[in-house]
Amino acid sequence: MHKVKIEISSNRIDEPPIEVVYFGSMEEKEENALIRYSESELTGMEGVFTELLIRGDHLEIVRTGKVEARMVFKEKVQDRFLYAMEMGTLNMVLKTDKLHIHRTGGGYAIEIRYQLEIGGNPPEGNDMKIRITRN
Template sequence: MISVRGEQYFDDVDPNATELMTEGTLEQTEDGFLLSYQETELTGMEGTLTTFEIGPGRVILRRSGSVNSQMVFEEGRQHTSLYETPYGELSVDIQTSRLLHNLTERGGLMEIKYSIAVEHVVTGRNCFKIRVRRK
């Protein structure tokens, strides 16, 4: 079972939060872990597979399906990628301020705090809090 809480912070406004509880997989890999789940109607990305590739000091978030994107999270670094939507592609800059996890093959927690800029204009600060536990 995977619990994903996404929070978006905008200037002087209470955070906008979305919480998803879903089934998924957590696999141990040579370099860390692979966490995967299907998005639902709740997130607005139904028909999309989300995968977190969790390695030492870096997490790569990939989405494929109705939304296609790749986001790289590395504490203290900025990464730019394309975010493909049904309406077109956008350039997205990700600046990660915090990346930590205590995942094991039995589950655990992961937290990623980052700011996001779309077409080089900062649109807010975000936070993923993901809890994984056996069903």
């Protein structure tokens, strides 16, 4: 297990990005990696634990704690999931348009372009970049 820095930049298409930095751990086995970190008060998600599971051609983001959700990012694939919060549960649909997972020395660089539909509303385009580096 390695200590890692996780830098995430996320935005709706044509809007400025929101950038956050976390510190967590990473375990690797062959083509797979498991990155774990705790969300912060700054994002309004204190009490939420996040796992990034890199599995060859796709990425899973699993949230537990005050939020329960499992999102699967796989290019050209649509994923339906429930996003459970203390105040209720939302149905969401995630369609990954583009996913690039690059191995970089001791970490990863991930780029995702996806559409997210929340509670039946029209889907919105989003870009996310995740950079994972060993501490």
